[in-house]
Amino acid sequence: MYKYHCLNPIADIGLNNFTEDYTKIETAEGADALLVRSAVMHDMEFDKNLKAIGRAGAGVNNIPLDTCAEQGIVVFNTPGANANGVKELVIAGMLLASRDIIGGINWVQENEEDGNILKDAEKAKKQFAGCEIEGKKLGVIGLGAIGVLVANAAVHLGMEVYGYDPYLSVDAAWRLSRNIHHAKTVDELYKDCDYITIHVPAMDSTKGMIDKNAIGLMKDGVVILNYARNVLVDEEAVVDALVSGHVKNYVTDFPTPIVAGVKGAIITPHLGASTEESEDNCAKMAVAEVRNYLENGNIQHSVNYPDCDMGVKGENTRITLLHHNVPNMIGQFTKILADDNMNIADMTNKSKGEYAYTMIDIDSDVTDSVIEDLTKVKDVLRVRVIR
Numbered sequence: 553m554y555k556y557h558c559l560n561p562i563a564d565i566g567l568n569n570f571t572e573d574y575t576k577i578e579t580a581e582g583a584d585a586l587l588v589r590s591a592v593m594h595d596m597e598f599d600k601n602l603k604a605i606g607r608a609g610a611g612v613n614n615i616p617l618d619t620c621a622e623q624g625i626v627v628f629n630t631p632g633a634n635a636n637g638v639k640e641l642v643i644a645g646m647l648l649a650s651r652d653i654i655g656g657i658n659w660v661q662e663n664e665e666d667g668n669i670l671k672d673a674e675k676a677k678k679q680f681a682g683c684e685i686e687g688k689k690l691g692v693i694g695l696g697a698i699g700v701l702v703a704n705a706a707v708h709l710g711m712e713v714y715g716y717d718p719y720l721s722v723d724a725a726w727r728l729s730r731n732i733h734h735a736k737t738v739d740e741l742y743k744d745c746d747y748i749t750i751h752v753p754a755m756d757s758t759k760g761m762i763d764k765n766a767i768g769l770m771k772d773g774v775v776i777l778n779y780a781r782n783v784l785v786d787e788e789a790v791v792d793a794l795v796s797g798h799v800k801n802y803v804t805d806f807p808t809p810i811v812a813g814v815k816g817a818i819i820t821p822h823l824g825a826s827t828e829e830s831e832d833n834c835a836k837m838a839v840a841e842v843r844n845y846l847e848n849g850n851i852q853h854s855v856n857y858p859d860c861d862m863g864v865k866g867e868n869t870r871i872t873l874l875h876h877n878v879p880n881m882i883g884q885f886t887k888i889l890a891d892d893n894m895n896i897a898d899m900t901n902k903s904k905g906e907y908a909y910t911m912i913d914i915d916s917d918v919t920d921s922v923i924e925d926l927t928k929v930k931d932v933l934r935v936r937v938i939r
């Protein structure tokens with residue numbers, strides 16, 4: 553029997569995929585798995601029983617990944633599951649910045665009592681006129697799940713699209729329209745584009761990426777869109793540029809006290825992934841990943857451990873070991889098993905950065921003393937036996 557707890561609301565369509573072997577509990581205490589969206593987990597103390605965290609979404613900057621890895625907790629995310637939801641909001645953001653749709657809607661609401669509203673609208677409308685996005689240049693920073701969809705959609709809308717991603721994956725390259733221009737430096741993109749949208753994860757290397765210098769390189773009247781994370785942009789610099797008119801609009805999903813209410817800032821309350829489809833996709837994927845790990849030991853889409861798959865657990869006993877990525881771990885594991893006369897039926901080992909994962913199927917049960925010996929091996933972080 554496994555226990556799970558949800559730190560944020562997770563769509564039922566995903567939770568319903570937990571079988572009768574799972575119980576939902578009301579606190580994190582004693583849980584085998586946590587499911588989370590944007591709840592900040594950096595100050596949480598993790599229960600010794602916690603084995604997995606399923607992030608129903610893409611960004612994992614709310615989770616202490618290294619602390620989790622050190623405590624033998626595998627963190628999963630759901631790559632691409634909410635990308636279309638974000639893409640559609642980014643396109644909406646570009647349109648809201650191009651024409652004063654919000655001003656126009658507000659005008660109608662403010663004049664709802666006016667018996668001549670239809671006639672007066674014809675006079676009022678010129679103050680809300682704008683431009684079209686067709687033919688304009690869009691720069692996309694980060695061509696992952698979201699960036700690729702935004703870039704391709706913008707091509708279909710007739711925009712001239714420039715993409716910048718020095719770490720572009722082969723998968724993303726296959727999905728990217730051939731009409732997208734390759735920006736070799738981000739500065740090139742800053743200098744040329746009318747709209748600039750950022751879709752990179754919040755990491756030490758990307759925080760504050762759009763700073764005063766970057767904005768200084770941009771065209772007058774540029775529109776900056778940020779549906780990724782507030783920390784990617786130096787908001788004080790953006791506010792200065794909005795006030796001076798150098799930046800026409802800052803369109804963002806993150807209403808911080810610095811930008812909220814500033815003229816020219818168009819802000820939504822973190823709505824990128826808030827569609828029925830995205831919430832369902834993320835919940836289903838997160839639950840599937842957590843179940844596969846708890847029941848089979850397989851790791852797919854982890855952000856702190858390597859992906860590793862030995863298929864569905866069969867009759868054999870499966871031992872899984874989370875450990876540091878250092879020499880001679882497998883030698884020590886196999887010696888312990890051999891000394892106890894255990895026969896290895898299958899085995900795999902994968903590493904990612906400082907961490908590694910070993911899965912071993914043995915064709916007998918495993919004794920408590922073997923588990924104890926494996927646990928005692930230096931650099932082993934967690935041993936689990938799936939019977």
Ligand SMILES: NC(=O)c1ccc[n+]([C@@H]2O[C@H](COP(=O)([O-])OP(=O)(O)OC[C@H]3O[C@@H](n4cnc5c(N)ncnc54)[C@H](O)[C@@H]3O)[C@@H](O)[C@H]2O)c1
Pocket residue numbers: 609610611612631632634635638693694695696697698699716717718719720721724751752753754757758779780781805822823824825826
């Ligand atoms: N507003 C929302 O609700 C919402 C929803 C989903 C994701 N997000 C945010 O958007 C981010 C991107 O999501 P995704 O699903 O596209 O992630 P992803 O991992 O598929 O793509 C990120 C891309 O950024 C690239 N990248 C990394 N560093 C870079 C750099 N310095 N310069 C240029 N490119 C760089 C990577 O190579 C990768 O291709 C997430 O990390 C998350 O913070 C927000």
Ligand SMILES: O=C(O)CC[C@@H](O)C(=O)O
Pocket residue numbers: 589590608609610611612634822824825826
């Ligand atoms: O869960 C959400 O609503 C937002 C998720 C989003 O920020 C993400 O990084 O996937």
